[in-house]
Amino acid sequence: MTQIGSFQSWCLGVTLPLMLAAVLHQGFAAVAPPTTTPPTTTPTTAAPHKDPGRPERGTYQVASSNGTVCLKASMGLQLNVTYVSQNKPVQDIVNLQPNETKSSGSCGSDSASLQLTDAGKTNLTFFFTLNTTTNKYHLSEVFLSASWPDMKETFSAHNRSLDYLRGTLGNSYVCRMEQTLNVTQNFSINIFQVQVQPFGLTGDKFGAAEECQLDEDDMLIPIIVGAALAGLVIIVLLAYLIGRKRSHAGYQTI
Numbered sequence: 409m410t411q412i413g414s415f416q417s418w419c420l421g422v423t424l425p426l427m428l429a430a431v432l433h434q435g436f437a438a439v440a441p442p443t444t445t446p447p448t449t450t451p452t453t454a455a456p457h458k459d460p461g462r463p464e465r466g467t468y469q470v471a472s473s474n475g476t477v478c479l480k481a482s483m484g485l486q487l488n489v490t491y492v493s494q495n496k497p498v499q500d501i502v503n504l505q506p507n508e509t510k511s512s513g514s515c516g517s518d519s520a521s522l523q524l525t526d527a528g529k530t531n532l533t534f535f536f537t538l539n540t541t542t543n544k545y546h547l548s549e550v551f552l553s554a555s556w557p558d559m560k561e562t563f564s565a566h567n568r569s570l571d572y573l574r575g576t577l578g579n580s581y582v583c584r585m586e587q588t589l590n591v592t593q594n595f596s597i598n599i600f601q602v603q604v605q606p607f608g609l610t611g612d613k614f615g616a617a618e619e620c621q622l623d624e625d626d627m628l629i630p631i632i633v634g635a636a637l638a639g640l641v642i643i644v645l646l647a648y649l650i651g652r653k654r655s656h657a658g659y660q661t662i
């Protein structure tokens with residue numbers, strides 16, 4: 409009887425931490441993405457503008473002249489633009505709607521571009537560079553021109569010395585966490601759930617994923633919690649085995 413009882417409590421002792429681990433992990437997975445979005449919308453200098461929420465994820469690709477896909481990107485894009493209207497700085501947060509965005513671009517041996525256009529209101533171009541000695545690529549240049557409803561004149565921003573989305577030739581760059589790419593003082597891009605590969609695709613498939621640092625840091629928490637719980641399980645197991653051995657010894661002496 410006591411054997412069965414202690415077995416039951418042992419089972420409880422093992423399943424409880426496991427259930428806890430599952431719940432905690434789900435909690436982390438569910439909580440992690442939303443916490444990154446809402447607190448960022450606190451316009452200080454600019455006039456308040458509606459929060460467009462999380463952008464939808466779109467898949468865009470560029471084909472070379474013989475029809476093979478040479479650049480592919482899946483991502484949600486949110487543009488953060490500050491411009492002057494009636495002598496006041498205005499901050500606009502605009503999501504790119506994938507269903508209203510057309511992609512084009514070009515691919516060379518060491519450079520590739522992706523141009524996204526939505527009905528002539530926004531032109532956003534990404535330029536990627538491949539270093540052929542190290543076989544590493546990165547986002548090196550971004551160009552934006554936008555003429556949105558409350559703008560008096562077209563806004564444009566251009567930076568040719570960027571170093572974002574770094575990956576290795578043949579691999580794709582992946583980041584599940586939201587990332588902010590500062591382009592100029594008045595223009596940044598919030599990029600969500602990005603997977604991009606500007607060079608070395610096979611067919612139209614992404615190569616092996618290279619996870620960004622943000623994701624690796626984020627993964628560390630569940631790993632540490634999991635390791636701690638595994639340690640707990642081992643301690644409970646050892647305690648049970650030792651306890652069982654002792655009670656066996658007890659029976660034999662009687």
Ligand SMILES: *[C@@H]1O[C@H](CO)[C@@H](O)[C@H](O)[C@H]1NC(C)=O
Nearest residue numbers: 448449450452488501596598
């Ligand atoms: C937009 O950019 C401004 C200035 O860099 C920043 O203060 C604000 O938090 C950004 N907003 C979002 C939603 O990224």
Ligand SMILES: *[C@@H]1O[C@H](CO)[C@@H](O)[C@H](O)[C@H]1NC(C)=O
Nearest residue numbers: 472473474475476478515516
């Ligand atoms: C298409 O052109 C690219 C270079 O632009 C080349 O790497 C690839 O092998 C070509 N594919 C075919 C099917 O000719």
Ligand SMILES: *[C@@H]1O[C@H](CO)[C@@H](O)[C@H](O)[C@H]1NC(C)=O
Nearest residue numbers: 463464504505506507508509
């Ligand atoms: C694109 O999708 C949004 C909602 O996701 C919808 O409101 C809009 O009408 C769609 N536009 C087109 C051109 O289909």
Ligand SMILES: *[C@@H]1O[C@H](CO)[C@@H](O)[C@H](O)[C@H]1NC(C)=O
Nearest residue numbers: 537538539540541542543544
């Ligand atoms: C490629 O990378 C190496 C090492 O970082 C650097 O010395 C070289 O200038 C780079 N080449 C180009 C074309 O950027």
Ligand SMILES: *[C@@H]1O[C@H](CO)[C@@H](O)[C@H](O)[C@H]1NC(C)=O
Nearest residue numbers: 528529530531553554555562
């Ligand atoms: C975007 O580019 C197209 C063609 O390149 C052009 O007709 C349009 O005026 C541009 N729009 C903006 C806002 O720059």
Ligand SMILES: *[C@@H]1O[C@H](CO)[C@@H](O)[C@H](O)[C@H]1NC(C)=O
Nearest residue numbers: 588589590591592593594596
């Ligand atoms: C981007 O700019 C914001 C403010 O403009 C700054 O707080 C942030 O550290 C910058 N991020 C990077 C990666 O430079």
Ligand SMILES: *[C@@H]1O[C@H](CO)[C@@H](O)[C@H](O)[C@H]1NC(C)=O
Nearest residue numbers: 567568569570590591592593
């Ligand atoms: C372009 O980006 C670099 C690196 O983020 C930054 O140091 C530089 O100030 C930017 N140039 C302009 C014109 O904003």
Ligand SMILES: *[C@@H]1O[C@H](CO)[C@@H](O)[C@H](O)[C@H]1NC(C)=O
Nearest residue numbers: 453490491492497498593594
């Ligand atoms: C950037 O925005 C500030 C106001 O926040 C404005 O004074 C400045 O002229 C803008 N710069 C550019 C290049 O648009």
